[in-house]
Amino acid sequence: NAGVTQTPKFQVLKTGQSMTLQCAQDMNHEYMSWYRQDPGMGLRLIHYSVGAGITDQGEVPNGYNVSRSTTEDFPLRLLSAAPSQTSVYFCASRGELYNEQFFGPGTRLTVL
Amino acid sequence: AQKVTQAQTEISVVEKEDVTLDCVYETRDTTYYLFWYKQPPSGELVFLIRRNSFDEQNEISGRYSWNFQKSTSSFNFTITASQVVDSAVYFCALNQAGTALIFGKGTTLSVSS
Numbered sequence: 618n619a620g621v622t623q624t625p626k627f628q629v630l631k632t633g634q635s636m637t638l639q640c641a642q643d644m645n646h647e648y649m650s651w652y653r654q655d656p657g658m659g660l661r662l663i664h665y666s667v668g669a670g671i672t673d674q675g676e677v678p679n680g681y682n683v684s685r686s687t688t689e690d691f692p693l694r695l696l697s698a699a700p701s702q703t704s705v706y707f708c709a710s711r712g713e714l715y716n717e718q719f720f721g722p723g724t725r726l727t728v729l
Numbered sequence: 730a731q732k733v734t735q736a737q738t739e740i741s742v743v744e745k746e747d748v749t750l751d752c753v754y755e756t757r758d759t760t761y762y763l764f765w766y767k768q769p770p771s772g773e774l775v776f777l778i779r780r781n782s783f784d785e786q787n788e789i790s791g792r793y794s795w796n797f798q799k800s801t802s803s804f805n806f807t808i809t810a811s812q813v814v815d816s817a818v819y820f821c822a823l824n825q826a827g828t829a830l831i832f833g834k835g836t837t838l839s840v841s842s
Contacts, residue, residue, distance in 0.1 A: 650829055657738070659820060659834040675829060707774065716762050718830055720774040
């Protein structure tokens with residue numbers, strides 16, 4: 618049982634490049650979400666999904682796309698990276714029984 | 730709307746001191762959950778505690794204790810006899826069943842020897 622996994626751990630992009638941050642969970646959780654963490658801002662919700670095929674926007678969705686084709690995977694796409702997207706990104710999944718959130722180890726992204 | 734406020738941005742203490750981290754929340758719902766997470770310098774988020782809105786019992790786990798008071802919408806976290814390993818950023822968070830976690834901005838705790 619690996620929990621929530623994220624790849625890559627670190628990434629450096631140039632402005633305008635695209636990339637996908639991968640997130641997977643093996644706990645059969647329906648609810649998954651993406652957060653970004655910036656200094657002094659706490660964690661802010663980007664997008665979330667309540668199940669395969671269903672996604673919705675969070676507090677800071679601009680510049681990011683998501684899809685949920687399977688229960689296990691919830692990738693986050695940056696179509697045209699900007700320096701303002703330099704951040705640490707956390708993926709999370711939530712269990713139904715106790716509402717406990719499980720977080721991945723994070724991806725540190727730098728956009729030059 | 731839901732909101733979590735951690736008014737203390739940074740706290741510095743000396744080892745063995747007790748320290749309390751404040752958390753005040755806002756929600757209109759009667760059913761909700763409160764959480765505390767620890768983020769050590771290594772960066773991962775470590776779950777510490779979850780409390781639902783119907784359980785106002787205080788909880789103690791070793792040197793950690795939590796005081797939940799619905800009357801003041803507060804869920805404060807106390808570390809007794811702090812240690813250097815307690816140095817981290819601590820986040821308070823709130824959600825209602827079926828919704829996303831809303832985080833406070835965090836309190837950075839520095840414990841010196």
